[in-house]
Amino acid sequence: MHHVMIIGCGFGGLEAAKALGGKPVKVTVLDRTNHHLFQPLLYQVATAGLSAPAIAAPIRRILRQQKNLTVLMKEVSRIDPTNKQVSCEDGEVFDYDSLIIATGATHSYFGHEEWAQHAPGLKTLEDAMNIRRQILTAFERAEDEPAQAGEWLSFVVIGGGPTGVEMSGTMAEIARHTLRGEFRNIDPTKAQILLIEGGPRILAAYASDLSEKALKQLTKLGVKVRLNAKVTHIEAQGVWIGQEKIPARTIIWAAGVQASSLAQSLGVPLDRAGRVPVQSDLSVAGLKDVYVVGDLATALSHGAPVPGVSPAAKQMGRRAAANILAKLAGGTTQPFRYIDYGSLATIGRSSAIAHVGPFKFSGLAAWLFWLFVHVFFLIGFRNRLMVIADWAWSYLTFARSARIMQSPTRPDE
Amino acid sequence: MHHVMIIGCGFGGLEAAKALGGKPVKVTVLDRTNHHLFQPLLYQVATAGLSAPAIAAPIRRILRQQKNLTVLMKEVSRIDPTNKQVSCEDGEVFDYDSLIIATGATHSYFGHEEWAQHAPGLKTLEDAMNIRRQILTAFERAEDEPAQAGEWLSFVVIGGGPTGVEMSGTMAEIARHTLRGEFRNIDPTKAQILLIEGGPRILAAYASDLSEKALKQLTKLGVKVRLNAKVTHIEAQGVWIGQEKIPARTIIWAAGVQASSLAQSLGVPLDRAGRVPVQSDLSVAGLKDVYVVGDLATALSHGAPVPGVSPAAKQMGRRAAANILAKLAGGTTQPFRYIDYGSLATIGRSSAIAHVGPFKFSGLAAWLFWLFVHVFFLIGFRNRLMVIADWAWSYLTFARSARIMQSPTRPDE
Numbered sequence: 102m103h104h105v106m107i108i109g110c111g112f113g114g115l116e117a118a119k120a121l122g123g124k125p126v127k128v129t130v131l132d133r134t135n136h137h138l139f140q141p142l143l144y145q146v147a148t149a150g151l152s153a154p155a156i157a158a159p160i161r162r163i164l165r166q167q168k169n170l171t172v173l174m175k176e177v178s179r180i181d182p183t184n185k186q187v188s189c190e191d192g193e194v195f196d197y198d199s200l201i202i203a204t205g206a207t208h209s210y211f212g213h214e215e216w217a218q219h220a221p222g223l224k225t226l227e228d229a230m231n232i233r234r235q236i237l238t239a240f241e242r243a244e245d246e247p248a249q250a251g252e253w254l255s256f257v258v259i260g261g262g263p264t265g266v267e268m269s270g271t272m273a274e275i276a277r278h279t280l281r282g283e284f285r286n287i288d289p290t291k292a293q294i295l296l297i298e299g300g301p302r303i304l305a306a307y308a309s310d311l312s313e314k315a316l317k318q319l320t321k322l323g324v325k326v327r328l329n330a331k332v333t334h335i336e337a338q339g340v341w342i343g344q345e346k347i348p349a350r351t352i353i354w355a356a357g358v359q360a361s362s363l364a365q366s367l368g369v370p371l372d373r374a375g376r377v378p379v380q381s382d383l384s385v386a387g388l389k390d391v392y393v394v395g396d397l398a399t400a401l402s403h404g405a406p407v408p409g410v411s412p413a414a415k416q417m418g419r420r421a422a423a424n425i426l427a428k429l430a431g432g433t434t435q436p437f438r439y440i441d442y443g444s445l446a447t448i449g450r451s452s453a454i455a456h457v458g459p460f461k462f463s464g465l466a467a468w469l470f471w472l473f474v475h476v477f478f479l480i481g482f483r484n485r486l487m488v489i490a491d492w493a494w495s496y497l498t499f500a501r502s503a504r505i506m507q508s509p510t511r512p513d514e
Numbered sequence: 515m516h517h518v519m520i521i522g523c524g525f526g527g528l529e530a531a532k533a534l535g536g537k538p539v540k541v542t543v544l545d546r547t548n549h550h551l552f553q554p555l556l557y558q559v560a561t562a563g564l565s566a567p568a569i570a571a572p573i574r575r576i577l578r579q580q581k582n583l584t585v586l587m588k589e590v591s592r593i594d595p596t597n598k599q600v601s602c603e604d605g606e607v608f609d610y611d612s613l614i615i616a617t618g619a620t621h622s623y624f625g626h627e628e629w630a631q632h633a634p635g636l637k638t639l640e641d642a643m644n645i646r647r648q649i650l651t652a653f654e655r656a657e658d659e660p661a662q663a664g665e666w667l668s669f670v671v672i673g674g675g676p677t678g679v680e681m682s683g684t685m686a687e688i689a690r691h692t693l694r695g696e697f698r699n700i701d702p703t704k705a706q707i708l709l710i711e712g713g714p715r716i717l718a719a720y721a722s723d724l725s726e727k728a729l730k731q732l733t734k735l736g737v738k739v740r741l742n743a744k745v746t747h748i749e750a751q752g753v754w755i756g757q758e759k760i761p762a763r764t765i766i767w768a769a770g771v772q773a774s775s776l777a778q779s780l781g782v783p784l785d786r787a788g789r790v791p792v793q794s795d796l797s798v799a800g801l802k803d804v805y806v807v808g809d810l811a812t813a814l815s816h817g818a819p820v821p822g823v824s825p826a827a828k829q830m831g832r833r834a835a836a837n838i839l840a841k842l843a844g845g846t847t848q849p850f851r852y853i854d855y856g857s858l859a860t861i862g863r864s865s866a867i868a869h870v871g872p873f874k875f876s877g878l879a880a881w882l883f884w885l886f887v888h889v890f891f892l893i894g895f896r897n898r899l900m901v902i903a904d905w906a907w908s909y910l911t912f913a914r915s916a917r918i919m920q921s922p923t924r925p926d927e
Contacts, residue, residue, distance in 0.1 A: 154915050237548060487903065505639065506547060508640075
């Protein structure tokens, strides 16, 4: 039977897998973790609002009804498109007939990999737990060493895209509301949250009036925003913008995109961020039966680049699966057409921006809309209920349910 | 103002801290984590039934209303009872007027510390996450390497106390129900769960007819139990009982108790498990104003040893706090009298044993009683709701909400 391999089970890979259920193919899904992650809510785990299991579900549980499909937890190290083989880190080699690559992207430090140790990024559950621990530790250390409270309570977020905006807005809420009254030696509401953006506006992918509204809302939540500021150096205790040093003990990286390095083994030209340019049917020119979907692909639709957002990844996953089935049935592949349902970014408590069709709106209405959309698309009925309960609780009490550090004190942190 | 230091914020330390709220003392609570842990449900985190935040709450949040109290996240390294000082790992030294030590106990490998790497124990949230990852990984690896499935699906739990019984019963449920239908190369219901107990019966602290009932219920759930079996050696791929090797890739240690090593710096004689013998008022003979409560103490009440259970720790914490206040007010300390509300052990789905006053019962009734008691005593209204929701969901669907491994594949695991 025709063997379809899917590498990576994010939004693109999962949709492709679902679209192949009950079809006359044998499917193998490889992922290096055991779970599908609802990445749009990852910042909530990093800021102690949700527990990790609330936004993740075991891949094999989601796909358990599909009897033609095997899930393996494996890290892929190399693809050999000539021999149609996939090699894993543990040495195992698989033959495939058709391949869907959906391994996504991670953050890019623009060639400054040494910054990673001081300014962690947010892509995996592990990243989220690390950042959560760092943020919570900073307040603990400030209470313990009030003389250094200024530095401990200085938080810098680099990058004014959706993740940077969500992170800084939520951190302001934690400092101003969640932790109020819990400390004796410091005042957590005095914490400084600084968002640094290299370009002239935050949320640059959005309409400029929405960017401006987001900036106002963010400022109202207590975040300081610096625009047109290029970070030139990062060290353990601060960020440099040219000759100016901003002291901070907690620095979070939310800038830059770097595609999964697996693409390099395809032997085709990649774009500057390491993404694979795909043809209109999402296959890769010059390779046989290889499709790339989601953030790893550079695709065009209606002449415009497809954005790196989860609805696009899902649509691409479905299209790649349909094209494989069409070819198998002796038909022809269809071009991918991205359907843009609009864009949404949340900023913080009761605050978001939305752009849906001709409608632009912001503030509470946009936030409620954001809430509804995100909960609706969360995997699993149970997770939805949990997240609603958690959020209702947080909204009413300002408490955050996941303020737990698993490791004991680390004095060197 | 009289300065009371409390080291450790488990059940004993937390109750002592609460009892000192609003009293004419200054209180400092030191703990190496930021959370109070509801340890009786830790096995549920280890077996993917609950998320870590569901059974833990930030200490400073629980105690935020007590304005005479400061919480610091710090690891204590040494106590100097002569000079009434406490030294921390980071070099800070505190003076105290009265001291309550409540740092509890951890598992003991009976002098075989080298077994720890192969057979992790369960005391902290980090332990629980490690064990969760090991159990889930074992099934993933079995699916990946069906030729080795026998070893990967062989699980050994060492120690037939409450933790060992809960862990093995729940693991049987996971193998037989939760994972059913999710694998293609293996049958998870074929997993072997073996509970090894050195003595002649499991749950030896309970009445012998309840032990027998527990053994029957555990066997019915699919756990094999070996009694009178002494583990003589543990290696990465198996457990030795004398000359017999039991191959297993996942080994969990639930035997032995070793008191917190902090007790050694007191300079008083300790019992065999490293616990501090206390006088009837919970103070330590020969030391000034030092009280020990919870699992770290060897106490007598009504002539019998006080058991190492959470209700005893809570009662001791309250008594130590009351005695400090009594002395401060010029009065005399009172002896500790343990009130035994009964004992309860859960075994698995719908299965538990209970001994309350003259009543002994088991099965579903005991399990419902266990459920009620544990949820009732969980810290925080919100956690209670979450845990009820999680359990109701699991009970109805056999699903487990926290089947998430945060780390990618580790081929050497």
